Amino acid sequence: MLALSLAALTALCVATRVPMADALVYRAEGTAVAHGTDLYGFTVTRWQLPATYPPFAALLFVPTAWLPVPVLKAVFAVGNALLLALLVRLSCRFARITPGPAALLAATAAGLWLEPVFQTLLFGQINLALACLVLGDLHRPPGSRGKGVAVGIAAGIKLTPALFLLYALLKGRRREAATGAAAFAGTVLLGALVLPRATVDFWTRRLFETDRVGKAWIVDNQSLQGLLARLLHTPAPGAVWAAVAVAVAAAGLWTARRADERWGVLVTALTALLVSPVSWSHHWVWCVPLLAVLVAEGRVRTAVAVAVVFTARTLWLVPHAGDLDLHLPWWQQPLASPYALLGLAVLGGRCPAIPWAPRRGASRGAGNCASNHSPPADEQRLSPHPP
Numbered sequence: 001m002l003a004l005s006l007a008a009l010t011a012l013c014v015a016t017r018v019p020m021a022d023a024l025v026y027r028a029e030g031t032a033v034a035h036g037t038d039l040y041g042f043t044v045t046r047w048q049l050p051a052t053y054p055p056f057a058a059l060l061f062v063p064t065a066w067l068p069v070p071v072l073k074a075v076f077a078v079g080n081a082l083l084l085a086l087l088v089r090l091s092c093r094f095a096r097i098t099p100g101p102a103a104l105l106a107a108t109a110a111g112l113w114l115e116p117v118f119q120t121l122l123f124g125q126i127n128l129a130l131a132c133l134v135l136g137d138l139h140r141p142p143g144s145r146g147k148g149v150a151v152g153i154a155a156g157i158k159l160t161p162a163l164f165l166l167y168a169l170l171k172g173r174r175r176e177a178a179t180g181a182a183a184f185a186g187t188v189l190l191g192a193l194v195l196p197r198a199t200v201d202f203w204t205r206r207l208f209e210t211d212r213v214g215k216a217w218i219v220d221n222q223s224l225q226g227l228l229a230r231l232l233h234t235p236a237p238g239a240v241w242a243a244v245a246v247a248v249a250a251a252g253l254w255t256a257r258r259a260d261e262r263w264g265v266l267v268t269a270l271t272a273l274l275v276s277p278v279s280w281s282h283h284w285v286w287c288v289p290l291l292a293v294l295v296a297e298g299r300v301r302t303a304v305a306v307a308v309v310f311t312a313r314t315l316w317l318v319p320h321a322g323d324l325d326l327h328l329p330w331w332q333q334p335l336a337s338p339y340a341l342l343g344l345a346v347l348g349g350r351c352p353a354i355p356w357a358p359r360r361g362a363s364r365g366a367g368n369c370a371s372n373h374s375p376p377a378d379e380q381r382l383s384p385h386p387p
Contacts (some may be wrong), residue, residue, distance in 0.1 A: 001058070001077060001105065001106050001109040002105045002106070002108055002109040002196050002324065004109070005109035005110075005112050005113070006081060006109075006112070006221075008050040009112055009121065010077075010119075011171030011253075013077065013121075013128050015099070018033075018073070018122050018342075019045065020072075020073045020076060020077075020123060020124030020125075021045045021047060021049060021121070021123055021124070022123040022124050022125045022379025023064070023073060023076045023123070023124025024044055024045050024049075024069070024071055024124070025044055025045070025049050025050075025051060025063040025123075025308060026064050026126075027061070027064040027069070027072055028042055028044045028051070029053070029057070029058040029061045029064055030058065030061035030062040030063065030064045030065035030297050031050045033058050033061070033062050033065075033066040033195065034057065034062055035299065036067050036196075037074075037204075039055060039170055039195065039198040040198065040201055041056055042205050050212050050245075052206070052212055052213050053157060053158060054156060054159070054187070054188070054191060054199075054202055054203075054385075055192075055194070055195040055198045055199050055202055056156045056157065056158070056187040056188065056190055056191040056192035057157045057158070058154070058191075058198070058291055059091050059190065059191065059194060059195070059220070060157065061102070068250055072124075073124065076121075076124040077121060079129075079154050080120055080121045080124075080125075080128050081121070083127055083128035083129055083132055084108055084111055084112065084117055084288075085104070085108045086132050087105055087111075087131055087285070087288050088107045088108050088288060088292075089112055089290035090132060090135045090136055090139060091103060091135065091288050091291075091292035091293075092104070092292055093139055094135055094139055094262065094265070094289055094292065094293070095136070095262065095289065095292040095293045095295070095296035096262075096296055097292065097295065097296045110113075111288055112322070113311060113325055114285075114287055114288070114307070114310045114311055115281060115282075115310055115311060115313050116273075116281055116282050116283065116284040116285045116287055116310060116339075117159055117282075117285055117288070118288075119280075119281055119282035120221060120282045120285060123282055125282050126157070126158075127282055127285045128285055130157065130161060131285050131286060131288070131289075133150045133151070133153060133154040133161075134150065134151050134154050134161050134164055134269075135156075135265075135289060136150060137150035137151045138147070138151070138164070138265055141247065142176070143175070143328070146179065147175075147179065148165070148168065148175075148176040148177065148178075148179035148180030148181075148183065149179055149183040150183075150362075151165060151168075151180045151183075151229070152165065152179070152180035152181060152182065152183025152184040152186070152187070153183055153184075154185045155180070155187075156183070156186075156188065156191075156357055157187070157279075158314065159259070160272045160273075161266055162184060163253075163271065163272040164180070164265075164269075164272075164330075165177050165180040165181055165184070166167055166253065166315060167256055167265070167268040167314065168255075169231055169370060170178065170253060170256070171264065175351045182195070183216075184206065188203075194264045204361065207323075210277045210278065213263070213277070213278045214278060214280075215235070216228060216229055216236075216277060216278055217229035217230060217234075217235045217323075217326055217327050218320065218325050219315040219316070219318060219320045219327055219336050219337075220281055221278050221279065221280060221338060222273070222279050222284060222337060222338070222339035222340045223250060223273065223274060223276050223277065223278055223279035223313070224241060224244055224245055224274050224275060224281075224340060225237060225241045225245070225277050225278070226278070226279075226337065226340065227340040227341070228241050229241075229326070229335040230328055230333060230337065231325050231333055232323055233258075233327065234326070235326060237325075245274075245275040245334065246275075248271065248274055248275055248347070249271060249275045250271070251351060252268070253271065254273075254351075255266070255267050255351045255352070256268045256271065256345060256348050259350055259353055262293050263293070265289075266286070266289065266290055266293060266346070267346070267347060267350055268314065269286040269289075270290075270343040270346055270347060271343075271347065274340060274341075274344065274347075274369070275341050279339075279340075281315060281339060284310070285338045287306065287310045290346075291303050291306060291307060294306060301316070302313055306342065309338050309339070309340075309342050312338070312356060314330050314334075314335040314357065315336055315338060315339075315340050316338075317335060318332045318335050318336045320334075320336075329344050330332070
Protein backbone atom coordinates (compact mmCIF):
# COMPACT_ATOMS: atom_id res chain seq x y z
CA MET A 1 0.00 0.00 0.00
CA LEU A 2 2.74 2.44 0.96
CA ALA A 3 4.77 1.71 -2.19
CA LEU A 4 1.74 2.17 -4.43
CA SER A 5 0.70 5.33 -2.60
CA LEU A 6 4.17 6.86 -2.89
CA ALA A 7 4.41 5.86 -6.55
CA ALA A 8 1.04 7.45 -7.32
CA LEU A 9 2.00 10.63 -5.46
CA THR A 10 5.34 10.81 -7.26
CA ALA A 11 3.69 10.32 -10.65
CA LEU A 12 1.17 13.05 -9.85
CA CYS A 13 3.92 15.48 -8.78
CA VAL A 14 5.96 14.81 -11.93
CA ALA A 15 2.95 15.06 -14.24
CA THR A 16 1.76 18.36 -12.77
CA ARG A 17 5.29 19.79 -12.32
CA VAL A 18 4.54 20.74 -8.75
CA PRO A 19 6.24 24.09 -8.04
CA MET A 20 6.60 23.56 -4.24
CA ALA A 21 6.21 27.31 -3.83
CA ASP A 22 6.82 27.40 -0.08
CA ALA A 23 10.05 25.42 -0.40
CA LEU A 24 11.23 28.05 -2.88
CA VAL A 25 10.40 30.80 -0.36
CA TYR A 26 12.44 28.96 2.28
CA ARG A 27 15.31 28.71 -0.20
CA ALA A 28 15.08 32.45 -0.89
CA GLU A 29 15.14 33.13 2.86
CA GLY A 30 18.24 30.99 3.28
CA THR A 31 19.87 32.77 0.34
CA ALA A 32 19.06 36.18 1.83
CA VAL A 33 20.73 35.19 5.10
CA ALA A 34 23.76 33.71 3.33
CA HIS A 35 24.24 36.79 1.13
CA GLY A 36 23.30 39.41 3.73
CA THR A 37 20.38 40.85 1.77
CA ASP A 38 17.02 42.10 3.07
CA LEU A 39 15.13 39.12 4.48
CA TYR A 40 11.71 40.74 4.16
CA GLY A 41 12.27 42.76 1.02
CA PHE A 42 11.92 40.07 -1.67
CA THR A 43 9.14 38.11 -3.35
CA VAL A 44 9.58 34.87 -5.30
CA THR A 45 7.57 32.52 -7.55
CA ARG A 46 4.86 33.66 -9.92
CA TRP A 47 2.61 34.28 -6.90
CA GLN A 48 5.08 36.90 -5.55
CA LEU A 49 5.40 35.26 -2.14
CA PRO A 50 7.41 37.06 0.60
CA ALA A 51 9.12 35.74 3.73
CA THR A 52 6.73 35.58 6.68
CA TYR A 53 8.55 33.58 9.39
CA PRO A 54 10.76 34.98 12.19
CA PRO A 55 14.50 35.43 11.47
CA PHE A 56 15.33 32.26 13.45
CA ALA A 57 13.48 30.19 10.84
CA ALA A 58 15.49 31.83 8.06
CA LEU A 59 18.70 30.71 9.79
CA LEU A 60 17.46 27.11 9.66
CA PHE A 61 16.71 27.50 5.95
CA VAL A 62 20.30 28.43 4.99
CA PRO A 63 21.18 24.84 3.89
CA THR A 64 18.32 24.96 1.35
CA ALA A 65 20.22 27.70 -0.50
CA TRP A 66 23.00 25.24 -1.28
CA LEU A 67 20.74 22.82 -3.17
CA PRO A 68 19.65 23.04 -6.82
CA VAL A 69 15.88 23.44 -7.08
CA PRO A 70 15.19 19.88 -8.39
CA VAL A 71 17.23 18.40 -5.54
CA LEU A 72 15.50 20.70 -3.04
CA LYS A 73 12.07 19.49 -4.20
CA ALA A 74 13.13 15.86 -3.93
CA VAL A 75 14.50 16.42 -0.42
CA PHE A 76 11.27 18.08 0.71
CA ALA A 77 9.12 15.34 -0.84
CA VAL A 78 11.09 12.49 0.74
CA GLY A 79 11.53 14.35 4.00
CA ASN A 80 7.83 15.07 4.37
CA ALA A 81 6.93 11.44 3.57
CA LEU A 82 9.31 10.30 6.34
CA LEU A 83 7.94 12.96 8.70
CA LEU A 84 4.41 11.69 8.05
CA ALA A 85 5.53 8.18 9.04
CA LEU A 86 7.04 9.66 12.21
CA LEU A 87 3.88 11.66 12.95
CA VAL A 88 1.75 8.52 12.52
CA ARG A 89 4.00 6.67 14.99
CA LEU A 90 3.98 9.57 17.47
CA SER A 91 0.19 9.86 17.12
CA CYS A 92 -0.26 6.17 17.93
CA ARG A 93 1.94 6.49 21.02
CA PHE A 94 0.10 9.68 21.97
CA ALA A 95 -3.24 7.89 21.59
CA ARG A 96 -1.89 4.91 23.58
CA ILE A 97 -2.35 2.31 20.89
CA THR A 98 0.31 -0.09 19.65
CA PRO A 99 -0.31 -1.06 16.02
CA GLY A 100 2.00 -3.47 14.28
CA PRO A 101 4.45 -2.44 11.53
CA ALA A 102 1.98 -3.34 8.78
CA ALA A 103 -0.72 -1.14 10.32
CA LEU A 104 1.73 1.76 10.66
CA LEU A 105 2.74 1.46 7.00
CA ALA A 106 -0.90 1.25 5.91
CA ALA A 107 -1.81 4.30 8.01
CA THR A 108 1.08 6.23 6.47
CA ALA A 109 -0.03 5.21 2.98
CA ALA A 110 -3.57 6.42 3.66
CA GLY A 111 -2.35 9.55 5.46
CA LEU A 112 -0.58 10.78 2.34
CA TRP A 113 -4.00 11.51 0.83
CA LEU A 114 -5.42 13.51 3.71
CA GLU A 115 -5.76 16.95 2.13
CA PRO A 116 -3.62 18.82 4.72
CA VAL A 117 -0.82 16.25 4.39
CA PHE A 118 -1.13 16.12 0.60
CA GLN A 119 -0.97 19.92 0.36
CA THR A 120 2.00 20.01 2.72
CA LEU A 121 3.90 17.76 0.32
CA LEU A 122 2.81 19.72 -2.76
CA PHE A 123 3.77 23.10 -1.29
CA GLY A 124 6.99 21.85 0.30
CA GLN A 125 5.80 23.02 3.71
CA ILE A 126 7.17 22.36 7.22
CA ASN A 127 3.88 21.63 9.02
CA LEU A 128 4.67 17.96 9.58
CA ALA A 129 8.04 18.84 11.10
CA LEU A 130 6.43 21.30 13.52
CA ALA A 131 3.71 18.80 14.50
CA CYS A 132 6.37 16.15 15.18
CA LEU A 133 8.37 18.59 17.32
CA VAL A 134 5.35 19.50 19.41
CA LEU A 135 3.83 16.03 19.73
CA GLY A 136 7.18 14.40 20.46
CA ASP A 137 7.84 16.91 23.21
CA LEU A 138 4.39 16.60 24.75
CA HIS A 139 4.66 12.81 24.75
CA ARG A 140 7.67 12.88 27.08
CA PRO A 141 6.96 12.07 30.75
CA PRO A 142 6.05 15.07 32.93
CA GLY A 143 9.10 16.47 34.64
CA SER A 144 11.51 15.15 32.00
CA ARG A 145 14.65 17.19 31.65
CA GLY A 146 14.31 19.69 28.83
CA LYS A 147 10.61 19.02 28.31
CA GLY A 148 9.21 22.09 26.59
CA VAL A 149 12.34 22.93 24.60
CA ALA A 150 11.03 21.44 21.34
CA VAL A 151 7.73 23.32 21.71
CA GLY A 152 9.65 26.54 22.30
CA ILE A 153 11.76 25.93 19.19
CA ALA A 154 8.62 25.20 17.14
CA ALA A 155 7.15 28.49 18.38
CA GLY A 156 10.35 30.24 17.37
CA ILE A 157 9.88 28.97 13.83
CA LYS A 158 6.18 29.63 13.35
CA LEU A 159 4.77 31.34 16.49
CA THR A 160 1.41 29.50 16.76
CA PRO A 161 2.85 26.52 18.75
CA ALA A 162 3.42 29.03 21.57
CA LEU A 163 -0.17 28.32 22.66
CA PHE A 164 1.03 24.92 23.91
CA LEU A 165 3.24 26.75 26.43
CA LEU A 166 0.17 28.51 27.79
CA TYR A 167 -1.60 25.13 27.88
CA ALA A 168 1.24 23.66 29.99
CA LEU A 169 1.00 26.63 32.34
CA LEU A 170 -2.77 26.19 32.72
CA LYS A 171 -2.21 22.50 33.46
CA GLY A 172 0.06 23.46 36.34
CA ARG A 173 3.28 22.40 34.63
CA ARG A 174 5.13 25.62 35.33
CA ARG A 175 8.62 24.20 34.83
CA GLU A 176 7.71 22.89 31.36
CA ALA A 177 6.12 26.20 30.40
CA ALA A 178 9.15 28.15 31.66
CA THR A 179 11.56 25.86 29.80
CA GLY A 180 9.61 26.28 26.58
CA ALA A 181 9.42 30.04 27.02
CA ALA A 182 13.18 30.16 27.59
CA ALA A 183 13.76 28.11 24.43
CA PHE A 184 11.50 30.46 22.48
CA ALA A 185 13.35 33.47 23.88
CA GLY A 186 16.60 31.80 22.85
CA THR A 187 15.39 31.57 19.24
CA VAL A 188 14.55 35.28 19.27
CA LEU A 189 17.93 36.12 20.79
CA LEU A 190 19.81 33.99 18.25
CA GLY A 191 17.93 35.69 15.43
CA ALA A 192 18.77 39.09 16.92
CA LEU A 193 22.48 38.26 17.23
CA VAL A 194 22.83 37.02 13.67
CA LEU A 195 20.21 39.17 11.95
CA PRO A 196 19.67 42.28 14.11
CA ARG A 197 18.03 44.44 11.43
CA ALA A 198 15.71 41.67 10.28
CA THR A 199 14.78 40.92 13.90
CA VAL A 200 13.78 44.50 14.60
CA ASP A 201 11.91 44.63 11.30
CA PHE A 202 9.97 41.44 12.00
CA TRP A 203 8.98 42.02 15.63
CA THR A 204 8.08 45.68 15.22
CA ARG A 205 6.52 45.65 11.75
CA ARG A 206 6.23 42.45 9.74
CA LEU A 207 4.56 40.48 12.51
CA PHE A 208 1.52 42.74 12.28
CA GLU A 209 1.27 42.73 8.47
CA THR A 210 -1.06 39.72 8.26
CA ASP A 211 -1.83 40.54 4.64
CA ARG A 212 1.73 39.48 3.77
CA VAL A 213 0.69 35.89 4.40
CA GLY A 214 -2.13 36.10 1.87
CA LYS A 215 -5.78 37.04 1.47
CA ALA A 216 -7.59 35.98 4.63
CA TRP A 217 -10.93 35.42 2.93
CA ILE A 218 -9.95 32.81 0.33
CA VAL A 219 -11.03 29.21 0.83
CA ASP A 220 -7.43 28.19 1.49
CA ASN A 221 -7.77 29.90 4.87
CA GLN A 222 -9.57 27.55 7.26
CA SER A 223 -9.35 29.76 10.34
CA LEU A 224 -12.21 31.60 12.02
CA GLN A 225 -11.29 34.76 10.14
CA GLY A 226 -11.60 32.99 6.81
CA LEU A 227 -14.91 31.41 7.79
CA LEU A 228 -16.40 34.72 8.97
CA ALA A 229 -15.10 36.67 5.98
CA ARG A 230 -16.81 34.28 3.57
CA LEU A 231 -19.93 34.03 5.68
CA LEU A 232 -20.31 37.82 6.03
CA HIS A 233 -19.17 38.46 2.42
CA THR A 234 -16.49 40.91 3.53
CA PRO A 235 -12.71 40.68 3.11
CA ALA A 236 -12.18 42.15 6.59
CA PRO A 237 -14.55 40.88 9.32
CA GLY A 238 -12.61 43.07 11.78
CA ALA A 239 -14.27 43.50 15.17
CA VAL A 240 -16.61 40.54 14.64
CA TRP A 241 -13.67 38.22 14.03
CA ALA A 242 -11.70 39.66 16.97
CA ALA A 243 -14.61 39.12 19.37
CA VAL A 244 -15.28 35.58 18.16
CA ALA A 245 -11.58 34.69 18.21
CA VAL A 246 -11.18 35.88 21.81
CA ALA A 247 -14.27 33.91 22.88
CA VAL A 248 -13.10 30.75 21.10
CA ALA A 249 -9.57 31.10 22.51
CA ALA A 250 -10.91 31.44 26.06
CA ALA A 251 -13.35 28.55 25.64
CA GLY A 252 -10.74 26.37 23.98
CA LEU A 253 -8.09 26.89 26.65
CA TRP A 254 -10.65 26.38 29.44
CA THR A 255 -11.79 23.17 27.79
CA ALA A 256 -8.21 22.00 27.26
CA ARG A 257 -7.37 22.60 30.91
CA ARG A 258 -10.30 20.46 32.09
CA ALA A 259 -9.83 17.67 29.54
CA ASP A 260 -7.52 14.68 29.87
CA GLU A 261 -4.06 15.03 28.35
CA ARG A 262 -4.90 13.63 24.93
CA TRP A 263 -7.91 15.81 24.33
CA GLY A 264 -6.27 18.74 26.07
CA VAL A 265 -3.45 18.71 23.52
CA LEU A 266 -5.83 18.24 20.58
CA VAL A 267 -8.16 21.00 21.74
CA THR A 268 -5.17 23.34 22.16
CA ALA A 269 -3.98 22.54 18.63
CA LEU A 270 -7.42 23.12 17.13
CA THR A 271 -7.85 26.34 19.12
CA ALA A 272 -4.55 27.65 17.75
CA LEU A 273 -5.63 26.82 14.21
CA LEU A 274 -9.01 28.49 14.67
CA VAL A 275 -7.89 31.77 16.26
CA SER A 276 -4.83 32.31 14.08
CA PRO A 277 -5.60 35.03 11.50
CA VAL A 278 -4.58 32.62 8.74
CA SER A 279 -4.57 28.81 8.93
CA TRP A 280 -4.08 27.44 5.44
CA SER A 281 -5.62 24.04 4.83
CA HIS A 282 -2.18 22.40 4.98
CA HIS A 283 -1.73 23.68 8.55
CA TRP A 284 -4.38 21.18 9.69
CA VAL A 285 -2.02 18.18 9.80
CA TRP A 286 -3.21 17.76 13.39
CA CYS A 287 -5.95 15.67 11.80
CA VAL A 288 -3.48 12.75 12.05
CA PRO A 289 -3.32 12.59 15.89
CA LEU A 290 -7.02 13.46 16.02
CA LEU A 291 -7.84 10.37 13.97
CA ALA A 292 -5.49 8.25 16.10
CA VAL A 293 -7.24 9.28 19.32
CA LEU A 294 -10.70 8.62 17.86
CA VAL A 295 -9.61 5.14 16.76
CA ALA A 296 -8.04 4.48 20.17
CA GLU A 297 -11.33 5.36 21.86
CA GLY A 298 -13.24 2.96 19.62
CA ARG A 299 -15.11 5.76 17.84
CA VAL A 300 -14.60 4.21 14.43
CA ARG A 301 -17.60 5.82 12.77
CA THR A 302 -16.57 9.25 14.00
CA ALA A 303 -13.02 8.60 12.80
CA VAL A 304 -14.31 7.63 9.36
CA ALA A 305 -16.46 10.78 9.21
CA VAL A 306 -13.47 12.95 10.19
CA ALA A 307 -11.28 11.21 7.62
CA VAL A 308 -13.90 11.92 4.96
CA VAL A 309 -13.90 15.62 5.89
CA PHE A 310 -10.12 15.75 5.47
CA THR A 311 -10.08 13.86 2.17
CA ALA A 312 -13.21 15.16 0.42
CA ARG A 313 -11.52 18.46 -0.52
CA THR A 314 -14.88 20.25 -0.58
CA LEU A 315 -13.18 23.64 -0.15
CA TRP A 316 -11.74 23.28 -3.66
CA LEU A 317 -15.11 22.32 -5.17
CA VAL A 318 -16.82 25.66 -4.50
CA PRO A 319 -16.25 28.61 -6.89
CA HIS A 320 -13.06 30.34 -5.70
CA ALA A 321 -11.46 32.01 -8.70
CA GLY A 322 -10.80 35.70 -8.15
CA ASP A 323 -13.07 36.94 -5.36
CA LEU A 324 -15.82 34.36 -5.81
CA ASP A 325 -14.99 33.11 -2.32
CA LEU A 326 -16.74 36.24 -0.99
CA HIS A 327 -19.96 35.59 -2.90
CA LEU A 328 -20.79 32.02 -1.92
CA PRO A 329 -24.44 31.24 -1.15
CA TRP A 330 -25.36 29.92 2.30
CA TRP A 331 -25.47 26.28 1.26
CA GLN A 332 -21.88 26.39 -0.01
CA GLN A 333 -20.50 27.88 3.21
CA PRO A 334 -20.03 24.51 4.99
CA LEU A 335 -18.25 23.17 1.91
CA ALA A 336 -15.92 26.19 1.90
CA SER A 337 -15.00 25.96 5.62
CA PRO A 338 -14.97 22.25 6.53
CA TYR A 339 -11.94 22.31 8.83
CA ALA A 340 -12.95 25.40 10.78
CA LEU A 341 -16.44 23.98 11.32
CA LEU A 342 -15.03 20.61 12.37
CA GLY A 343 -12.67 22.34 14.80
CA LEU A 344 -15.58 24.24 16.34
CA ALA A 345 -17.57 21.00 16.56
CA VAL A 346 -14.73 19.28 18.42
CA LEU A 347 -14.37 22.19 20.83
CA GLY A 348 -18.13 22.23 21.38
CA GLY A 349 -18.20 18.48 21.88
CA ARG A 350 -15.50 18.61 24.58
CA CYS A 351 -16.58 21.78 26.37
CA PRO A 352 -17.97 20.90 29.86
CA ALA A 353 -20.36 23.86 29.68
CA ILE A 354 -22.26 22.30 26.76
CA PRO A 355 -24.87 19.65 27.69
CA TRP A 356 -23.72 16.97 25.24
CA ALA A 357 -20.03 17.29 26.12
CA PRO A 358 -18.31 14.57 28.21
CA ARG A 359 -18.60 15.15 31.94
CA ARG A 360 -16.09 14.63 34.70
CA GLY A 361 -16.67 11.08 35.93
CA ALA A 362 -18.94 10.14 33.04
CA SER A 363 -18.19 6.76 31.46
CA ARG A 364 -19.17 5.18 28.18
CA GLY A 365 -16.66 2.37 28.43
CA ALA A 366 -12.94 1.91 28.68
CA GLY A 367 -12.29 3.96 25.57
CA ASN A 368 -14.00 7.09 26.83
CA CYS A 369 -11.69 10.02 27.51
CA ALA A 370 -13.72 11.02 30.55
CA SER A 371 -13.00 7.69 32.21
CA ASN A 372 -9.28 8.31 31.73
CA HIS A 373 -9.37 11.88 33.02
CA SER A 374 -6.47 12.95 35.20
CA PRO A 375 -5.95 16.17 37.15
CA PRO A 376 -3.62 18.77 35.74
CA ALA A 377 -0.45 18.31 37.75
CA ASP A 378 0.58 15.58 40.17
CA GLU A 379 -1.69 12.75 39.13
CA GLN A 380 -0.29 12.76 35.58
CA ARG A 381 2.93 11.32 36.97
CA LEU A 382 1.01 8.11 37.65
CA SER A 383 0.03 7.64 34.02
CA PRO A 384 1.63 4.49 32.54
CA HIS A 385 1.89 6.17 29.15
CA PRO A 386 2.35 9.91 29.77
CA PRO A 387 1.95 11.96 26.61
